[in-house]
Amino acid sequence: MKNPIGVFDSGYGGLTVLKELAARLPDYDYIYLGDNARAPYGNRSFETVYQYTLQSVQWLFDQGCPLVVLACNTASAKALRTIQQLDLPRIAPDHRVLGVIRPTTEVVGQYSVSGKVGVLATRGTVLSESYPIEIAKFFPDVEVFQQPCPLWVPLIENNEHDKPGADYFVKTYVDQLMARCAEIDTVVLACTHYPLLKDKIAAALPAGHTLISQGEIVAESLADYLQRHPEMESRLSKSANVRFFTTDSTEDFDSHASIFYGQNLRSNHVLLA
Numbered sequence: 714m715k716n717p718i719g720v721f722d723s724g725y726g727g728l729t730v731l732k733e734l735a736a737r738l739p740d741y742d743y744i745y746l747g748d749n750a751r752a753p754y755g756n757r758s759f760e761t762v763y764q765y766t767l768q769s770v771q772w773l774f775d776q777g778c779p780l781v782v783l784a785c786n787t788a789s790a791k792a793l794r795t796i797q798q799l800d801l802p803r804i805a806p807d808h809r810v811l812g813v814i815r816p817t818t819e820v821v822g823q824y825s826v827s828g829k830v831g832v833l834a835t836r837g838t839v840l841s842e843s844y845p846i847e848i849a850k851f852f853p854d855v856e857v858f859q860q861p862c863p864l865w866v867p868l869i870e871n872n873e874h875d876k877p878g879a880d881y882f883v884k885t886y887v888d889q890l891m892a893r894c895a896e897i898d899t900v901v902l903a904c905t906h907y908p909l910l911k912d913k914i915a916a917a918l919p920a921g922h923t924l925i926s927q928g929e930i931v932a933e934s935l936a937d938y939l940q941r942h943p944e945m946e947s948r949l950s951k952s953a954n955v956r957f958f959t960t961d962s963t964e965d966f967d968s969h970a971s972i973f974y975g976q977n978l979r980s981n982h983v984l985l986a
Contacts, residue, residue: 715950717742718935719778721769724752724870725966726905727784728973730813731955733928734782737936740951744776747970748985749961753866754787755835755904762837766792767800768985774805779948781810782935786834786903786927789814790841809945813927814843816934817901822852824923825899829856831890833914834903836861844903858897860890862904869906872969874913883910887917899923909973958983 720731724747731745746769748754754762766788773781783789789812796810821830832844845857864882868874891897900922902908908926915924939946957980959966966980 715742715952715954716777716779716948717744717950717954717956719743719770719773719776719781720745720784721748721766721773721781721788722746722783722785722905723748723754723765723787724866724906725749725969725973726866726869726907728970729905729908729926730782730784730928730931732974733932734935735955737929737932738939740953742950742952742954743956744773744778745955745957746773746983747957747959747961747966747980749959749966751960752870753835754785754791755837755866756863757787757837759791759837759841762787762791763795765985767796770796770800770810771804772983772985774808779808780945781808782931783810783812784905784931786813786843786905787837788812790838790843811935811938813905813931814847814903816931817903817925817927818844818847819851819934820930821848821899821901821925822855824925825855827896827898828854829858829894829896829898831894831897831900832857832859832903833862833886833890833900833907834859835866836863838903844901856894858890858893860886860893862886862907865910866904866906869909870969872972874909879910880913880917883913884917887914891919897922899925901925902927957981960985 793812839861
């Protein structure tokens with residue numbers, strides 16, 4: 714029986730993580746699920762995000778995935794802890810669900826000289842306070858400044874991110890972040906969509922800043938996790954097969970997803986109860 718690694722996102726952004734996972738761990742099988750019909754998650758309530766995420770995780774479990782990565786900061790912030798602590802012991806005690814926030818916060822302090830870190834994220838991730846809380850565990854002396862960027866995901870999902878009109882919205886939020894603290898020297902892109910705006914964000918930041926995308930960090934963290942947990946690693950199938958599923962139009966998904974994933978792909982439609 715095939716036991717692929719499940720990768721979930723509310724839309725397309727998780728493809729930037731999946732791309733790095735497949736590059737770092739190319740032998741494994743993966744199933745990607747994008748809940749595009751209900752995206753974006755960023756402005757939804759904690760309860761709604763939790764319910765949607767749990768449905769998606771359960772679907773990936775049903776496809777044979779014993780390990781699921783929430784490649785979505787909003788889902789990681791609003792749903793991961795509850796799923797890990799309350800749901801897994803009840804529905805699948807031998808399965809695991811991992812997020813993207815902890816791997817990032819474990820290393821972010823190593824990049825900052827000033828001890829001032831900026832976080833660009835969706836409103837939901839900012840309100841969760843997940844980044845300040847988690848960074849404080851590993852780097853208690855680091856000060857965290859957050860900036861919600863509610864218009865960035867719609868820009869990206871509507872394929873407007875590389876247009877000149879996006880520059881204004883990028884600069885607006887970057888300027889608001891830097892106005893919170895001029896000493897910020899490291900900025901985390903705390904949404905998996907944002908790497909598509911990385912060049913524009915870098916251009917809007919003062920020179921010399923470190924800009925952190927999550928894909929490579931999460932991929933390295935998963936490789937380390939599998940090395941430390943051979944009992945999970947031995948359950949995973951390895952035929953280098955990647956399958957894609959969306960809760961919305963497969964035609965729309967395929968045309969947009971290639972931008973995030975870097976190659977053409979074919980998806981299947983799934984209806985979540």
